[in-house]
Amino acid sequence: MKTPLIMTPGPTYVSEEVRRALSREITNPDLDLDFYEFYKETCHQIKKLLNTKNDVLILSGEGILGLEAACASLIEDGDKVLVIDNGIFGKGFGDFAKMYGGEVQFFQSDYESAIDVDKLEKFLEENHDFKLATLVHCETPSGITNPIEVICPMLKKYGIITVVDAVSSVGGETLNTDAWKIDMVLGGSQKVLSAPPGLTFLSISEEAWGAISNRRTPIIGYYCNLAIWKNWYEDQWFPYTQPVSDLYAIRAAVDMLLEDKEALERHRKIAEALRKSLKDAGIQLYAKEGFSNTVTTFMVPEGITFRQVYEDMLKNHGIMIAGAFDFLKDRVIRIGHMGENCYEEKVYSTLKALDQVFRKYNIPLRGELHKLFVEYV
Numbered sequence: 244m245k246t247p248l249i250m251t252p253g254p255t256y257v258s259e260e261v262r263r264a265l266s267r268e269i270t271n272p273d274l275d276l277d278f279y280e281f282y283k284e285t286c287h288q289i290k291k292l293l294n295t296k297n298d299v300l301i302l303s304g305e306g307i308l309g310l311e312a313a314c315a316s317l318i319e320d321g322d323k324v325l326v327i328d329n330g331i332f333g334k335g336f337g338d339f340a341k342m343y344g345g346e347v348q349f350f351q352s353d354y355e356s357a358i359d360v361d362k363l364e365k366f367l368e369e370n371h372d373f374k375l376a377t378l379v380h381c382e383t384p385s386g387i388t389n390p391i392e393v394i395c396p397m398l399k400k401y402g403i404i405t406v407v408d409a410v411s412s413v414g415g416e417t418l419n420t421d422a423w424k425i426d427m428v429l430g431g432s433q434k435v436l437s438a439p440p441g442l443t444f445l446s447i448s449e450e451a452w453g454a455i456s457n458r459r460t461p462i463i464g465y466y467c468n469l470a471i472w473k474n475w476y477e478d479q480w481f482p483y484t485q486p487v488s489d490l491y492a493i494r495a496a497v498d499m500l501l502e503d504k505e506a507l508e509r510h511r512k513i514a515e516a517l518r519k520s521l522k523d524a525g526i527q528l529y530a531k532e533g534f535s536n537t538v539t540t541f542m543v544p545e546g547i548t549f550r551q552v553y554e555d556m557l558k559n560h561g562i563m564i565a566g567a568f569d570f571l572k573d574r575v576i577r578i579g580h581m582g583e584n585c586y587e588e589k590v591y592s593t594l595k596a597l598d599q600v601f602r603k604y605n606i607p608l609r610g611e612l613h614k615l616f617v618e619y620v
Contacts, residue, residue, distance in 0.1 A: 306431030357533025
């Protein structure tokens with residue numbers, strides 16, 4: 244079976260250079276002192292992506308590990324946690340906070356738009372007694388990017404620790420961790436970095452380290468306990484055996500992304516052209532505003548089901564696209580234009596195939612999707 248063109252919002256296509264890095268001869272990471280230097284240098288490269296001087300760690304586990312590790316390490320029983328919710332992932336942060344004893348209060352904003360900053364500001368004037376707040380930069384299921392550059396400084400005015408899920412935005416959206424006063428940024432290997440799934444990375448500010456180090460009670464668990472990493476380099480000791488090949492791969496991916504000076508602009512340009520093409524053809528976007536530069540979500544047109552679109556795209560065109568889950572299940576289609584997916588020819592091929600599928604099922608279109616894309620890009 245021919246490998247399909249993967250145009251999903253993560254995992255994304257993995258380049259040959261990254262695949263070659265995966266095949267490098269491995270070492271014993273616990274005993275090879277050079278590997279400690281390699282890990283440290285890789286963390287330093289990720290700092291450049293995040294625009295931070297804070298500590299960075301890479302953990303062996305998919306992006307969800309970072310979210311849970313942040314909650315496990317920061318939250319104690321009775322801590323008040325503000326969960327800023329305008330989507331499935333934003334709301335889901337609350338489950339992790341409750342799991343580790345947090346007293347959660349949700350601030351809910353419109354699920355079809357970016358977080359309402361004015362509404363949040365008014366809320367915080369009356370409600371700001373929180374130890375930490377969680378929020379999502381890019382709500383991947385809905386294709387919405389939130390204005391964390393405004394929200395995080397607003398939270399810090401009240402001394403609230405800021406924890407941001409940036410799994411789907413790192414490398415594809417502007418992200419200035421230190422300037423925007425973000426205490427913890429959480430990322431994953433399989434999105435814009437276009438490395439294999441299996442690693443999460445995160446930054447930890449001095450304030451966040453202080454909260455982790457000065458707890459009243461021990462951190463529950465081991466694998467999600469960030470405190471065990473505090474002196475890993477000084478002690479030349481990893482808390483557990485490192486996934487050597489995955490680290491070789493993410494290093495290659497990070498280096499490539501840092502060398503690509505056009506990456507952010509390319510993500511913006513392609514995202515805008517894709518949305519305009521869909522709208523002009525008469526396809527309804529899910530979001531009203533706050534559109535993501537890494538994933539576009541649009542409604543399944545009347546007269547066809549998501550399953551029909553997915554199967555036709557895959558079987559007859561060799562292209563894999565995504566749906567969503569939770570309340571968006573079978574209602575929307577998602578195209579991931581992040582990392583190695585974010586090139587004109589790949590989006591063109593995806594839209595050409597989608598145009599043919601829609602026409603096959605007599606979905607009315609006010610123009611050919613791929614040709615509109617060429618006009619706008």
